[in-house]
Amino acid sequence: MFGLVHSKVSNMNESKPPAGRPGPHASVEASLRPTQGWHCLHIYYTFDRSDLRQFSEQDLSAGKIEFCEVLNPEAPESPERLQVSIVSGHKADFGLMVMDPDPLKVDAIHQRLMASRLGTAIQTTYSFVSITEISEYVPTLEQYGEKLVREGDALGTPAYDAKLRAYEQRLPIMNRQRLTPDFPDYPATCFYPMNKKREVVENWFLLPFSKRNSLMAEHARSGMKYMGKVSQLITVGVGLEDWEWGVTLWAKNPEFLTEIVYEMRFDEASARYAEFGPFYTSYVSDAAGVLDHCQI
Secondary structure (H helix, E strand, C coil): CCCCCCCCCCCHHHCCCCCCCCCCCCCCCCCCCCCCCCEEEEEEEEECHHHHCCCCHHHHHHHHHHHHHHCCCCCCCCCCEEEEEEECCCCCCEEEEEEECCHHHHHHHHHHHHHCCCHHHEEEEEEEEEEECCCCCCCCHHHHHHHHHHCCCCCCCHHHHHHHHHHHHHHHHHHHHHHCCCCCCCCEEEEEEEEECECCCCEHHHCCHHHHHHHHHHHHHHHHCCCCCEEEEEEECCCCCCCCEEEEEEECCHHHHHHHHHHHCCCHHHHCCEEECCCEEEEEECHHHHHHHCCC
16 A cells, blocks of 8 residues: 555556566567566465364364475475465454465465365465566666755765666665565564545546656655554556555554554555455464464
8 A cells, every 4th residue: 555556557658567577579488487587476364273183183283283384485396485374253263474586386275275185174265366577666776866856966966866776776775675575574464455446537447657656756755654663565467466565564563554554545546546345464483373362
Protein backbone atom coordinates (compact mmCIF):
# COMPACT_ATOMS: atom_id res chain seq x y z
CA MET A 1 0.00 0.00 0.00
CA PHE A 2 2.77 2.42 0.80
CA GLY A 3 5.99 3.05 -1.01
CA LEU A 4 5.92 2.57 -4.74
CA VAL A 5 2.67 0.68 -5.25
CA HIS A 6 2.72 0.24 -8.95
CA SER A 7 1.05 -0.28 -12.28
CA LYS A 8 2.64 -1.81 -15.33
CA VAL A 9 -0.19 -0.61 -17.57
CA SER A 10 0.16 2.88 -19.03
CA ASN A 11 -1.73 4.91 -21.57
CA MET A 12 -1.04 3.72 -25.11
CA ASN A 13 1.25 6.64 -25.89
CA GLU A 14 3.23 6.16 -22.68
CA SER A 15 3.53 2.38 -22.41
CA LYS A 16 6.91 0.91 -21.59
CA PRO A 17 8.20 -2.40 -20.20
CA PRO A 18 9.13 -2.53 -16.51
CA ALA A 19 12.69 -1.47 -15.80
CA GLY A 20 15.23 -4.10 -16.83
CA ARG A 21 12.77 -6.30 -18.74
CA PRO A 22 12.79 -6.79 -22.52
CA GLY A 23 10.27 -4.88 -24.63
CA PRO A 24 7.35 -6.61 -26.36
CA HIS A 25 9.29 -7.16 -29.60
CA ALA A 26 12.54 -8.39 -28.04
CA SER A 27 13.62 -11.95 -28.75
CA VAL A 28 13.74 -14.07 -25.59
CA GLU A 29 14.21 -17.74 -24.84
CA ALA A 30 11.27 -19.75 -23.51
CA SER A 31 11.63 -20.18 -19.75
CA LEU A 32 9.61 -20.42 -16.55
CA ARG A 33 12.08 -18.09 -14.81
CA PRO A 34 11.49 -14.34 -14.97
CA THR A 35 14.12 -12.29 -16.80
CA GLN A 36 14.50 -10.54 -13.45
CA GLY A 37 13.05 -11.15 -10.01
CA TRP A 38 11.33 -14.11 -8.42
CA HIS A 39 8.01 -15.91 -8.38
CA CYS A 40 6.06 -15.44 -5.15
CA LEU A 41 3.30 -17.47 -3.50
CA HIS A 42 1.21 -16.52 -0.49
CA ILE A 43 -0.83 -19.51 0.62
CA TYR A 44 -2.96 -20.15 3.70
CA TYR A 45 -4.11 -23.35 5.38
CA THR A 46 -6.35 -24.66 8.11
CA PHE A 47 -6.14 -27.96 10.02
CA ASP A 48 -9.07 -30.39 9.80
CA ARG A 49 -9.40 -31.39 13.47
CA SER A 50 -11.90 -34.16 12.74
CA ASP A 51 -9.41 -35.78 10.38
CA LEU A 52 -6.57 -35.38 12.89
CA ARG A 53 -8.58 -37.30 15.48
CA GLN A 54 -8.38 -40.35 13.22
CA PHE A 55 -4.57 -40.40 13.39
CA SER A 56 -2.85 -42.88 15.64
CA GLU A 57 -0.43 -41.42 18.14
CA GLN A 58 2.46 -42.88 16.14
CA ASP A 59 1.23 -41.49 12.80
CA LEU A 60 0.57 -38.06 14.30
CA SER A 61 4.04 -37.93 15.82
CA ALA A 62 5.65 -38.94 12.51
CA GLY A 63 3.43 -36.47 10.66
CA LYS A 64 4.50 -33.58 12.87
CA ILE A 65 8.17 -34.38 12.25
CA GLU A 66 7.56 -34.48 8.50
CA PHE A 67 5.58 -31.20 8.67
CA CYS A 68 8.59 -29.47 10.22
CA GLU A 69 10.94 -31.00 7.65
CA VAL A 70 8.84 -29.79 4.72
CA LEU A 71 8.62 -26.26 6.13
CA ASN A 72 12.27 -25.96 7.09
CA PRO A 73 13.63 -22.94 5.15
CA GLU A 74 17.19 -24.21 5.62
CA ALA A 75 16.58 -27.61 4.00
CA PRO A 76 18.67 -28.27 0.86
CA GLU A 77 15.61 -28.49 -1.40
CA SER A 78 13.93 -25.37 0.00
CA PRO A 79 13.26 -22.34 -2.22
CA GLU A 80 15.19 -19.09 -1.88
CA ARG A 81 12.69 -17.70 0.64
CA LEU A 82 10.21 -19.50 2.87
CA GLN A 83 8.42 -17.83 5.76
CA VAL A 84 5.91 -19.54 8.04
CA SER A 85 3.42 -17.60 10.14
CA ILE A 86 0.54 -18.19 12.55
CA VAL A 87 -2.65 -16.59 11.22
CA SER A 88 -4.94 -14.63 13.49
CA GLY A 89 -8.67 -15.16 13.13
CA HIS A 90 -10.84 -17.73 11.36
CA LYS A 91 -9.48 -17.34 7.81
CA ALA A 92 -6.60 -19.78 8.33
CA ASP A 93 -4.43 -21.47 10.94
CA PHE A 94 -1.10 -20.81 9.28
CA GLY A 95 0.33 -19.25 6.15
CA LEU A 96 3.39 -19.49 3.94
CA MET A 97 5.21 -16.92 1.84
CA VAL A 98 7.41 -18.68 -0.71
CA MET A 99 9.78 -17.11 -3.26
CA ASP A 100 12.15 -18.52 -5.88
CA PRO A 101 13.14 -17.94 -9.52
CA ASP A 102 11.58 -21.33 -10.37
CA PRO A 103 7.77 -21.38 -9.99
CA LEU A 104 7.75 -25.17 -9.74
CA LYS A 105 10.14 -25.01 -6.80
CA VAL A 106 7.77 -22.53 -5.17
CA ASP A 107 4.75 -24.78 -5.74
CA ALA A 108 6.69 -27.88 -4.64
CA ILE A 109 6.43 -26.72 -1.02
CA HIS A 110 2.64 -26.85 -1.25
CA GLN A 111 2.69 -30.21 -3.02
CA ARG A 112 5.07 -31.77 -0.47
CA LEU A 113 2.91 -30.46 2.35
CA MET A 114 -0.27 -31.94 0.85
CA ALA A 115 1.49 -35.24 0.12
CA SER A 116 2.83 -35.52 3.68
CA ARG A 117 1.33 -37.67 6.43
CA LEU A 118 -0.65 -34.70 7.73
CA GLY A 119 -1.75 -33.72 4.22
CA THR A 120 -5.25 -35.20 4.53
CA ALA A 121 -5.82 -32.98 7.58
CA ILE A 122 -4.59 -29.77 5.93
CA GLN A 123 -6.91 -27.68 3.77
CA THR A 124 -6.03 -24.62 1.71
CA THR A 125 -8.14 -21.52 2.31
CA TYR A 126 -6.53 -18.88 0.05
CA SER A 127 -3.57 -18.32 -2.24
CA PHE A 128 -2.09 -15.50 -4.30
CA VAL A 129 0.39 -16.03 -7.13
CA SER A 130 2.62 -13.13 -8.17
CA ILE A 131 6.06 -12.01 -9.38
CA THR A 132 8.43 -9.37 -8.03
CA GLU A 133 9.23 -6.36 -10.19
CA ILE A 134 10.63 -2.84 -10.26
CA SER A 135 7.77 -0.37 -10.50
CA GLU A 136 7.54 2.05 -13.38
CA TYR A 137 7.27 4.74 -10.69
CA VAL A 138 10.80 4.13 -9.40
CA PRO A 139 12.79 7.12 -10.72
CA THR A 140 15.83 6.53 -12.87
CA LEU A 141 18.96 8.48 -11.97
CA GLU A 142 18.09 11.06 -14.63
CA GLN A 143 14.50 11.40 -13.39
CA TYR A 144 15.72 11.78 -9.82
CA GLY A 145 18.03 14.59 -10.95
CA GLU A 146 15.10 16.35 -12.61
CA LYS A 147 13.10 15.94 -9.40
CA LEU A 148 15.91 17.60 -7.39
CA VAL A 149 15.86 20.58 -9.75
CA ARG A 150 12.08 20.90 -9.44
CA GLU A 151 12.47 20.89 -5.65
CA GLY A 152 15.00 23.72 -5.73
CA ASP A 153 18.46 22.13 -5.99
CA ALA A 154 20.32 23.86 -8.80
CA LEU A 155 22.02 21.59 -11.33
CA GLY A 156 25.74 21.14 -10.60
CA THR A 157 25.72 22.54 -7.07
CA PRO A 158 27.43 20.56 -4.26
CA ALA A 159 24.05 19.82 -2.68
CA TYR A 160 22.64 18.56 -5.99
CA ASP A 161 25.69 16.40 -6.71
CA ALA A 162 25.70 14.91 -3.19
CA LYS A 163 22.01 13.98 -3.34
CA LEU A 164 22.37 12.49 -6.81
CA ARG A 165 25.40 10.40 -5.77
CA ALA A 166 23.55 9.16 -2.69
CA TYR A 167 20.58 8.08 -4.81
CA GLU A 168 22.89 6.41 -7.33
CA GLN A 169 24.37 4.33 -4.50
CA ARG A 170 20.96 3.48 -2.99
CA LEU A 171 19.12 2.58 -6.18
CA PRO A 172 20.76 -0.84 -6.87
CA ILE A 173 20.25 -1.85 -3.24
CA MET A 174 16.59 -0.80 -3.29
CA ASN A 175 15.96 -2.55 -6.60
CA ARG A 176 17.59 -5.76 -5.36
CA GLN A 177 15.26 -5.67 -2.35
CA ARG A 178 12.28 -5.22 -4.69
CA LEU A 179 13.28 -8.15 -6.88
CA THR A 180 14.99 -10.63 -4.53
CA PRO A 181 13.99 -9.43 -1.06
CA ASP A 182 15.36 -10.41 2.30
CA PHE A 183 12.58 -10.81 4.84
CA PRO A 184 12.89 -8.36 7.75
CA ASP A 185 13.27 -9.62 11.28
CA TYR A 186 9.85 -8.29 12.30
CA PRO A 187 7.31 -10.43 14.19
CA ALA A 188 4.02 -9.24 12.66
CA THR A 189 3.01 -9.51 9.02
CA CYS A 190 -0.02 -8.75 6.88
CA PHE A 191 -0.93 -9.61 3.30
CA TYR A 192 -3.72 -8.30 1.09
CA PRO A 193 -4.45 -8.09 -2.65
CA MET A 194 -5.46 -4.86 -4.35
CA ASN A 195 -6.58 -3.37 -7.66
CA LYS A 196 -6.63 0.09 -9.18
CA LYS A 197 -10.13 1.27 -10.13
CA ARG A 198 -11.48 1.19 -13.68
CA GLU A 199 -14.74 2.99 -13.01
CA VAL A 200 -16.13 5.52 -15.47
CA VAL A 201 -15.20 8.59 -13.44
CA GLU A 202 -12.29 7.06 -11.50
CA ASN A 203 -10.21 5.04 -13.95
CA TRP A 204 -6.60 4.88 -12.83
CA PHE A 205 -5.46 3.49 -16.17
CA LEU A 206 -6.80 6.45 -18.13
CA LEU A 207 -4.81 8.97 -16.10
CA PRO A 208 -1.66 10.32 -17.77
CA PHE A 209 1.56 8.86 -16.43
CA SER A 210 2.62 12.20 -14.99
CA LYS A 211 -0.53 12.31 -12.84
CA ARG A 212 -0.18 8.71 -11.66
CA ASN A 213 3.48 9.28 -10.91
CA SER A 214 2.65 12.35 -8.82
CA LEU A 215 -0.01 10.48 -6.85
CA MET A 216 2.33 7.57 -6.19
CA ALA A 217 5.08 9.93 -5.06
CA GLU A 218 2.68 11.37 -2.48
CA HIS A 219 1.75 7.83 -1.41
CA ALA A 220 5.41 6.91 -1.05
CA ARG A 221 6.13 9.92 1.17
CA SER A 222 3.40 8.80 3.56
CA GLY A 223 4.92 5.33 3.79
CA MET A 224 8.42 6.60 4.40
CA LYS A 225 7.29 7.98 7.76
CA TYR A 226 7.21 4.37 8.96
CA MET A 227 10.76 3.49 7.98
CA GLY A 228 12.25 1.36 10.75
CA LYS A 229 8.77 0.30 11.91
CA VAL A 230 7.24 -1.27 8.80
CA SER A 231 8.74 -2.96 5.74
CA GLN A 232 6.82 -3.51 2.50
CA LEU A 233 6.96 -5.66 -0.59
CA ILE A 234 4.69 -5.19 -3.61
CA THR A 235 4.39 -8.10 -6.04
CA VAL A 236 2.48 -8.06 -9.31
CA GLY A 237 -0.40 -10.43 -10.05
CA VAL A 238 -1.47 -8.80 -13.34
CA GLY A 239 -2.12 -11.60 -15.82
CA LEU A 240 -1.58 -14.22 -13.11
CA GLU A 241 -4.29 -13.61 -10.51
CA ASP A 242 -7.77 -12.21 -9.88
CA TRP A 243 -6.19 -9.16 -8.25
CA GLU A 244 -3.52 -6.94 -9.80
CA TRP A 245 -1.08 -6.58 -6.91
CA GLY A 246 -0.23 -8.25 -3.64
CA VAL A 247 0.92 -6.15 -0.69
CA THR A 248 3.02 -7.73 2.06
CA LEU A 249 3.74 -5.70 5.18
CA TRP A 250 6.01 -6.65 8.07
CA ALA A 251 5.94 -4.63 11.30
CA LYS A 252 7.90 -4.42 14.53
CA ASN A 253 4.55 -4.29 16.32
CA PRO A 254 1.03 -5.11 15.03
CA GLU A 255 -0.15 -1.62 15.94
CA PHE A 256 2.06 -0.21 13.18
CA LEU A 257 0.08 -2.24 10.62
CA THR A 258 -3.08 -0.46 11.70
CA GLU A 259 -1.43 2.94 11.76
CA ILE A 260 0.18 2.81 8.35
CA VAL A 261 -2.80 1.33 6.50
CA TYR A 262 -5.17 3.84 8.10
CA GLU A 263 -2.96 6.86 7.37
CA MET A 264 -2.23 5.90 3.79
CA ARG A 265 -5.86 5.37 2.89
CA PHE A 266 -6.22 9.15 2.97
CA ASP A 267 -3.75 9.55 0.08
CA GLU A 268 -5.59 10.17 -3.18
CA ALA A 269 -3.94 7.19 -4.89
CA SER A 270 -5.56 4.98 -2.28
CA ALA A 271 -8.69 6.88 -1.21
CA ARG A 272 -9.87 7.51 -4.76
CA TYR A 273 -8.35 4.79 -6.92
CA ALA A 274 -7.63 1.68 -4.82
CA GLU A 275 -9.73 -1.42 -4.16
CA PHE A 276 -8.72 -3.96 -1.51
CA GLY A 277 -9.25 -7.66 -1.04
CA PRO A 278 -9.14 -9.75 2.14
CA PHE A 279 -6.51 -9.03 4.79
CA TYR A 280 -4.53 -11.90 6.32
CA THR A 281 -2.75 -10.92 9.53
CA SER A 282 -0.23 -13.34 10.98
CA TYR A 283 2.76 -13.67 13.28
CA VAL A 284 6.08 -15.02 12.07
CA SER A 285 6.87 -18.46 13.45
CA ASP A 286 8.44 -21.75 12.47
CA ALA A 287 6.67 -25.02 11.71
CA ALA A 288 7.05 -26.33 15.27
CA GLY A 289 5.57 -23.09 16.60
CA VAL A 290 2.55 -23.49 14.33
CA LEU A 291 1.90 -27.03 15.59
CA ASP A 292 2.27 -25.95 19.20
CA HIS A 293 0.03 -22.89 18.82
CA CYS A 294 -2.65 -24.87 16.98
CA GLN A 295 -2.45 -27.62 19.61
CA ILE A 296 -1.75 -30.35 17.07
